[in-house]
Amino acid sequence: MDVRVILVEPKLAENIGAVARVLKNFGFSELYLVNPPAFDEKMFWVASHADDVLRASTVVSSLDDAIAGTNLVVGTTAKTGISASRHLRKPLFSPRELVATLADGGAGGGLLALLFGPEDRGLLNDELVHCDLLVSIPTSTAYPVLNLSHAVAIVLYELYEGQEQQKCEQGSSLEQQQPALAAVADKERLFEHLSRFLEEIEYRAHKRARTMLMLRRLLGRAVLTAREVRTLRGILRSAERKLREQERERERERERREQR
Incomplete structure (x- = not known):
């Protein structure tokens, strides 16, 4: 399954550069930015050898534009105890559970949109409404909020590891055997x-x-x-x-x- 990483209104240019680097680390390249700050030298310096991912990134003005053409939308959140919006924020999957769910659902093909909110607030409820699945990364309760690029790295690592394992177990013809996912x-x-x-x-x-x-x-x-x-x-x-x-x-x- 192909992956599109979407950063919703990221605040810091250096975080965008770090996320681009993470994408390249795990073999992904499709990066969408919703209302990002202006590109600057620091962003490209942090991206290092992933400057090609930055240059190829797509800048859009709305989340609807960012998820257009995808098949499955996965949102990430660190807020897990909001009872008033329990249908919005639950059930939650860990990144590893997400990979297992995708495998069980036969999601071999199609395009997965992976949403990350801005550093200061995360994804809002009206943004989470667009999501098919929600992911939360298990962390210490003493300080559960991760840096944006670290969160992206953890989720992409699990997706990469899951895809590599599937290739080994079922062969390179896996995606050809899977039914087309709904847009x-x-x-x-x-x-x-x-x-x-x-x-x-x-x-x-x-x-x-x-x-x-x-x-x-x-x-x-x-x-x-x-x-x-x-x-x-x-x-x-x-x-x-x-x-x-x-x-x-x-x-x-x-x-x-x-x-x-």
Whole structure:
């Protein structure tokens, strides 16, 4: 699986340079920067021999632009105890558990977007909403917040190690054997469809938002293929047709009663 590292509004130029170096250390090259500071000499000095990764990086103005064209969005967070937003920040996976989840889900191909928030705040709730899976790196409770480039290094190490192990165990033809993963845009259309369906069946309004977050996490852990998304939407359309047929039948029954 290919990996796109996305830094959301990074603050320090030297951290961007260090992240570029980490990407090259583990054989990755796709770096997206959402509203970064201006590139400067220090950034390239820290990047050292990974200056090519910096020069090839893509600068965008929104997270939506950064995740466009990807198949699976993984967010990182150090905040693990926020009960009011439990559907947003749980369940959490360690980087190693993430690799196991991807392997179990058959995610051999496609493009994984790996999100890291700015140094001073991490990813906000409205950014975490975009994520299929959430990762938190186990650290000492005495000081759990890692430097940005260190966090990127730990996650990319686990992904690299997992990919190398899969190559050894299953051979280089692994990705050719895997079904195509669903695109992020197609999954967003599925979630919009689910939201409309909840409204149509008059699911309790005060619970819809949290239910949708729970469904995002549940379906994110499933690592959906394109075919699975089409199947789920087909089921929803069939249910909608059945509901409309039942409503028409009830209307006809009311008319028959009125004519008696």
